[in-house]
Amino acid sequence: MQHRIVVLGAGYAGAIAAGRLARRLRPEDVAVTLVNPDPDFVERVRLHQLAVGRSLRPRPFAEMFAGTGVELKLARVTGIDADRRTVAVTGVNGAEELAYDTLVYALGSGWDDQGVPGTAEHAEQLASRAGALRLRERLAALDAGRPVVVVGGGLTGVEAAAEIAEARPDLDVALVARGGLGDWLSPKGRTHLRKVFGGLGITVHEHTAVTAVEAGHVVTADGTSVPAAVTVWTTGFAVHPLARATTLEVTDDTGQIVVDRTMRSVSHPDVYAVGDAAMAMGPGDKPLRMSCASGGFTAWQAADAIAARLTGGKLPNVAIRYFNQCISLGRREGLIQYVTADDRAVRAALTGRAAAVYKELVCKGAAWGVANPMLGMPTRRRRVVPEPARTGATATARA
Numbered sequence: 001m002q003h004r005i006v007v008l009g010a011g012y013a014g015a016i017a018a019g020r021l022a023r024r025l026r027p028e029d030v031a032v033t034l035v036n037p038d039p040d041f042v043e044r045v046r047l048h049q050l051a052v053g054r055s056l057r058p059r060p061f062a063e064m065f066a067g068t069g070v071e072l073k074l075a076r077v078t079g080i081d082a083d084r085r086t087v088a089v090t091g092v093n094g095a096e097e098l099a100y101d102t103l104v105y106a107l108g109s110g111w112d113d114q115g116v117p118g119t120a121e122h123a124e125q126l127a128s129r130a131g132a133l134r135l136r137e138r139l140a141a142l143d144a145g146r147p148v149v150v151v152g153g154g155l156t157g158v159e160a161a162a163e164i165a166e167a168r169p170d171l172d173v174a175l176v177a178r179g180g181l182g183d184w185l186s187p188k189g190r191t192h193l194r195k196v197f198g199g200l201g202i203t204v205h206e207h208t209a210v211t212a213v214e215a216g217h218v219v220t221a222d223g224t225s226v227p228a229a230v231t232v233w234t235t236g237f238a239v240h241p242l243a244r245a246t247t248l249e250v251t252d253d254t255g256q257i258v259v260d261r262t263m264r265s266v267s268h269p270d271v272y273a274v275g276d277a278a279m280a281m282g283p284g285d286k287p288l289r290m291s292c293a294s295g296g297f298t299a300w301q302a303a304d305a306i307a308a309r310l311t312g313g314k315l316p317n318v319a320i321r322y323f324n325q326c327i328s329l330g331r332r333e334g335l336i337q338y339v340t341a342d343d344r345a346v347r348a349a350l351t352g353r354a355a356a357v358y359k360e361l362v363c364k365g366a367a368w369g370v371a372n373p374m375l376g377m378p379t380r381r382r383r384v385v386p387e388p389a390r391t392g393a394t395a396t397a398r399a
C-alpha cells in the first residue's frame with residue numbers, strides 16, 4: 001500500500017515540500033497530495049506590486065508539477081483530526097475527508113489586525129492575493145492628492161509605502177511606525193531608507209501607535225487624527241487559526257506548530273509544519289522569522305527528513321542562517337541589508353539601483369526554487385522501506 005503524504009497549503013513552503021518529496025520518493029511507494037484553494041502559485045512577496053496595478057506572471061501548478069506525481073487537490077482545509085490522522089476539506093466535490101500517514105502543514109499566515117478597532121471594516125491589507133486586489137481597486141479609485149496611510153514600519157510596510165508612492169506620485173502617502181523608521185537597519189541602511197522615502201515624498205510618523213481605524217482617518221495613541229482615504233494595515237502576520245483547534249502542540253502567543261529541527265511536530269511524530277505556520281528555532285536559538293527565506297529552508301528540511309525516515313536514510317543536518325534582508329523600495333530603488341547568521345544588521349548594505357536588481361533576482365529565484373525544489377541537483381527517487389528498517393533515521397534524529 002502506498003504511504004499517503006498530504007501537504008496542506010501551496011505557498012512557498014508547501015509547494016516546495018510537495019515537489020521535493022515527490023522527487024525524493026518512488027511514486028509507486030508514496031502518494032503525495034497537495035491541498036490548496038487556488039490552481040496557481042501566488043508570489044506573495046510581490047503582492048505590493050500587484051496592489052499598485054502591476055501584473056504578476058501566472059504560475060499554474062499543473063505546469064509546475066507536471067510529471068512529478070504530485071496530485072493537486074483544489075480545496076480548502078476546514079479541520080484536522082491529528083489523532084485519527086484525517087483532514088476535512090471542502091472543494092469542487094463538496095466536503096470530503098482525506099486520510100494521511102504523514103501530514104505536512106503549510107497553511108502560512110494572513111494579516112494581523114492586532115485587535116485594533118476598525119481594522120476589519122476600514123483597513124486594507126496585502127497579505128493575500130484577494131487583499132492585494134481589493135487594495136488595488138481602492139487605490140485606482142483615488143483622485144490626486146488623496147491621503148494613503150500605511151500602518152506598520154516593518155519590511156512589508158516599508159515596501160508597500162515605497163511601492164505606492166512610486167507608482168502614484170500624485171497621492172499623499174504616509175507611513176506610521178511604532179518605532180523609528182528602519183531602526184533595525186545599519187546606519188547606512190537607515191540613511192538610505194530616509195533618503196528614498198524623502199525622494200518619494202512619504203511622510204513618516206515615527207514612534208506612533210495607531211489605536212483605531214475609522215472611515216477617512218486613523219487615530220493615534222495621543223488622540224491625533226491622521227487623514228487616510230485608504231489605510232493599508234501591515235503590522236505583521238498571524239498564522240492560520242486551524243492548528244490551534246487541534247491537539248497539536250502550538251505556541252500560546254502565535255499559534256504556530258512547535259517543531260523539532262527536522263520540522264516534525266513535537267507532539268505528533270507523523271505531522272510536520274513548515275513556513276510561517278511552524279515555530280522552528282534558528283541560529284542563536286531564536287525563532288525563525290516568518291519569511292520566504294526561512295520558509296524554503298524549513299520545506300527542504302521537512303521533505304528530506306520525511307524521505308530519510310521512510311527510506312531508512314540519513315537525516316538532514318543543515319544549519320539555517322540568514323545572509324541578508326532584501327527590501328524593495330519601488331522598482332528603481334532597493335536596500336540589501338547584510339545580517340549576522342541570526343538576522344542582526346551588520347554595517348554593510350547594498351543600496352540604489354543595484355539593490356533593486358538584486359531584490360528582483362531574489363524574487364525570481366524564490367519562484368524558480370518552488371518549481372525546482374531540488375535546486376538543479378539530480379533527482380534520485382528512493383524506495384520506501386518497511387517500518388523496522390527505518391529506526392536508524394529516527395534514532396539519529398533524537399540524538
Ligand SMILES: Cc1cc2nc3c(=O)[nH]c(=O)nc-3n(C[C@H](O)[C@H](O)[C@H](O)COP(=O)(O)OP(=O)(O)OC[C@H]3O[C@@H](n4cnc5c(N)ncnc54)[C@H](O)[C@@H]3O)c2cc1C
Nearest residue numbers: 009010011012013044076077108109275276290291292293
Ligand atoms: C507583500 C509581502 C511582501 C513580502 N516580502 C517578503 C520578502 O521580501 N522576503 C521574505 O522573505 N518574505 C517576504 N514576505 C513574507 C513571505 O511572503 C511569507 O513569509 C511566505 O509567503 C510564507 O510562506 P508559506 O508557504 O509559509 O505561507 P503562504 O505563502 O502564506 O502560503 C500558504 C498557502 O496556504 C494556502 N491556504 C491558506 N489557507 C488554506 C486552507 N484553509 N486550505 C487550503 N490552503 C490554504 C494559501 O492559499 C497559500 O497557498 C512578504 C509577504 C508579503 C505579504
